[in-house]
Amino acid sequence: MLKIGITGGIGSGKSVVCRLFATLGAPVYDSDTRAKWVMTNDDQLRDELRAAFGPDTFDDLGHLNRTYLARVVFADPGQLGRLNALVHPAVGRDFAQWAAARQAEGHRYILKEAALLYESGAYQQLDEIITVFAPVEVRQARILTRDPHRTPDDIQNIIGKQMSEEEKMQRANHVVYNDDAHLLIPQVLKLHETYAQ
Numbered sequence: 001m002l003k004i005g006i007t008g009g010i011g012s013g014k015s016v017v018c019r020l021f022a023t024l025g026a027p028v029y030d031s032d033t034r035a036k037w038v039m040t041n042d043d044q045l046r047d048e049l050r051a052a053f054g055p056d057t058f059d060d061l062g063h064l065n066r067t068y069l070a071r072v073v074f075a076d077p078g079q080l081g082r083l084n085a086l087v088h089p090a091v092g093r094d095f096a097q098w099a100a101a102r103q104a105e106g107h108r109y110i111l112k113e114a115a116l117l118y119e120s121g122a123y124q125q126l127d128e129i130i131t132v133f134a135p136v137e138v139r140q141a142r143i144l145t146r147d148p149h150r151t152p153d154d155i156q157n158i159i160g161k162q163m164s165e166e167e168k169m170q171r172a173n174h175v176v177y178n179d180d181a182h183l184l185i186p187q188v189l190k191l192h193e194t195y196a197q
């Protein structure tokens with residue numbers, strides 16, 4: 001079973017590309033969603049997060065306080081490094097378990113979607129990487145529509161904490177172009193045909 005990573009900066013279109021693969025039958029591991037699940041449900045990680053970032057990390061109902069945590073970590077590289085060091089190994093373990101279960105089901109290939117495949121070291125668990133590319137002004141505009149709570153400065157700040165698109169494209173095995181000049185579906189179909197045979 002091939003393990004394929006899908007990466008790309010904030011708002012590049014990873015989730016949209018993954019939805020297309022999913023309609024073709026490919027199982028998709030969504031690292032952002034799973035990271036939040038693990039942060040909330042792994043008792044040891046919860047304790048570590050509360051110790052590192054204080055009581056406001058979780059609300060009274062035990063939900064992760066994402067707004068608080070985003071404010072703390074995206075304002076301070078040291079705090080972001082601390083969060084990553086706690087969360088990324090736990091996500092790596094969760095992915096390994098998930099992938100083993102998909103292998104037992106007999107899938108030809110699976111996908112792992114993550115904004116930070118290279119930065120987190122997760123690429124080492126994968127056979128091939130696809131980078132989804134869209135120009136930064138297109139991403140800005142799409143995110144402002146998708147996430148009304150983020151300002152252009154917030155988005156620029158997050159982009160500044162991610163590896164450049166040029167480097168991700170250079171390191172990837174394949175690039176999917178999600179700008180206004182290319183169609184997505186034929187690009188995804190072509191990759192699916194390669195992986196599924």
Ligand SMILES: CC(C)(COP(=O)(O)OP(=O)(O)OC[C@H]1O[C@@H](n2cnc3c(N)ncnc32)[C@H](O)[C@@H]1O)[C@@H](O)C(=O)NCCC(=O)NCCS
Binds near residue numbers: 087
């Ligand atoms: C800080 C948190 C709580 C903020 O949550 P929030 O819902 O506001 O934002 P969301 O998760 O949608 O992230 C917004 C965008 O920021 C970028 N981003 C997320 N985490 C990071 C990070 N550690 N470093 C750089 N960029 C990041 C991604 O492109 C993402 O799409 C959340 O991002 C988080 O828990 N991050 C740590 C886990 C992580 O690294 N996830 C990314 C892949 S595993």
Ligand SMILES: Nc1ncnc2c1ncn2[C@@H]1O[C@H](COP(=O)(O)OP(=O)(O)OP(=O)(O)O)[C@@H](O)[C@H]1O
Binds near residue numbers: 017
């Ligand atoms: N080709 C496209 N045409 C129009 N809108 C698009 C296109 N691709 C993506 N979008 C929209 O842009 C936004 C960002 O796309 P998506 O959520 O897939 O990005 P992402 O890379 O997963 O982002 P993040 O890193 O924040 O999770 C979404 O609202 C999505 O519907």
